[in-house]
Amino acid sequence: MSQAPVVRLQDVTKVIGKRTIIDRVSFEVQPGEVFGFLGPNGSGKTTTIRMIVGLMGMTSGDIQIAGHSVKSDFPKAIIQVGAIVENPEMYKFLTGYQNLLHYARMNPSITEQRIQEVIKLVGLEGRIHDKVKKYSLGMRQRLGVAQAVMHRPKLLVLDEPTNGLDPAGIRELRDYLRKLAQDEGVAVLVSSHLLSEMELMCDRVAILQKGQIIDVRSLRGTDDVQDAQTENEVLFELDHPDAALGILEGSYGARLSEGLLSITADRSSVAATNRRLVEAGINVYGIRVKTKSLEDQFLEMTGSDTIG
Numbered sequence: 134m135s136q137a138p139v140v141r142l143q144d145v146t147k148v149i150g151k152r153t154i155i156d157r158v159s160f161e162v163q164p165g166e167v168f169g170f171l172g173p174n175g176s177g178k179t180t181t182i183r184m185i186v187g188l189m190g191m192t193s194g195d196i197q198i199a200g201h202s203v204k205s206d207f208p209k210a211i212i213q214v215g216a217i218v219e220n221p222e223m224y225k226f227l228t229g230y231q232n233l234l235h236y237a238r239m240n241p242s243i244t245e246q247r248i249q250e251v252i253k254l255v256g257l258e259g260r261i262h263d264k265v266k267k268y269s270l271g272m273r274q275r276l277g278v279a280q281a282v283m284h285r286p287k288l289l290v291l292d293e294p295t296n297g298l299d300p301a302g303i304r305e306l307r308d309y310l311r312k313l314a315q316d317e318g319v320a321v322l323v324s325s326h327l328l329s330e331m332e333l334m335c336d337r338v339a340i341l342q343k344g345q346i347i348d349v350r351s352l353r354g355t356d357d358v359q360d361a362q363t364e365n366e367v368l369f370e371l372d373h374p375d376a377a378l379g380i381l382e383g384s385y386g387a388r389l390s391e392g393l394l395s396i397t398a399d400r401s402s403v404a405a406t407n408r409r410l411v412e413a414g415i416n417v418y419g420i421r422v423k424t425k426s427l428e429d430q431f432l433e434m435t436g437s438d439t440i441g
């Protein structure tokens with residue numbers, strides 16, 4: 134990727150008292166990318182986010198937003214950020230539109246046209262003239278996001294945005310965050326302790342455990358090189374599974390599983406196994422790859438039995 138990252142964390146560390154809460158955390162988020170910050174409760178997501186948005190200082194390391202250090206160039210860095218870290222403060226007895234207008238008045242660069250644009254972006258056109266007290270949690274959050282992006286920040290940061298949303302609300306959130314990333318090139322950073330939700334929403338996730346990043350991985354598209362080398366459990370549907378087991382003589386961990394032949398192998402070994410079976414006169418009716426979910430991989434990696 135040749136684009137300059139919107140946000141770059143370099144060895145960010147936070148020590149409180151004698152405890153290292155955040156330990157040399159580094160990652161980058163690109164323009165137009167929805168990036169998930171995933172970790173169990175207490176792993177340090179909120180602390181990291183508070184440092185990104187300047188609500189808390191760091192002990193060492195640096196955070197740059199659009200090339201500006203939050204340490205040495207805070208005003209220029211923070212102007213590029215829109216964030217909902219704690220619950221967005223809204224005037225419940227005003228309408229959604231009146232709330233946006235109120236914030237727009239504090240920033241002369243925000244035009245009426247821009248207000249209309251952000252209303253559309255978060256899909257609040259139909260309800261923007263209702264009082265906020267009548268809004269659902271999801272609608273309040275959309276209004277919060279509309280307000281946070283009115284000044285066209287390059288980075289949008291949302292701490293646990295799916296908390297309290299029902300599945301339909303989560304889907305809507307995902308749709309408008311992706312739209313924001315695509316249409317406006319905003320880099321979106323969302324934290325969550327729920328992997329299933331991050332899988333739906335994000336292009337990449339960083340997995341945080343006890344203040345350290347243990348993995349950063351892509352959730353979109355396939356990385357062919359990595360796929361070719363990845364070993365998966367593969368199931369063969371055959372007419373003579375017992376004979377097949379004898380032919381393979383335990384290679385690739387061959388075993389029978391519910392009448393199917395199971396092996397653990399990379400792509401080329403699957404093809405080679407198939408050839409061996411066919412050449413031995415065994416009919417192969419189906420080959421199925423049991424891809425591991427990110428959750429399985431996460432649990433394997435951390436050795437924990439829960440991510441929440």
Ligand SMILES: Nc1ncnc2c1ncn2[C@@H]1O[C@H](COP(=O)(O)OP(=O)(O)OP(=O)(O)O)[C@@H](O)[C@H]1O
Pocket residue numbers: 149154172173174175176177178179180181326
């Ligand atoms: N001001 C503080 N003083 C001492 N310890 C703190 C402070 N703030 C956070 N911690 C500790 O740092 C760790 C990380 O907390 P943090 O709130 O960042 O985690 P989190 O991943 O956001 O979890 P949650 O989802 O529960 O908010 C926790 O163990 C917490 O107890």
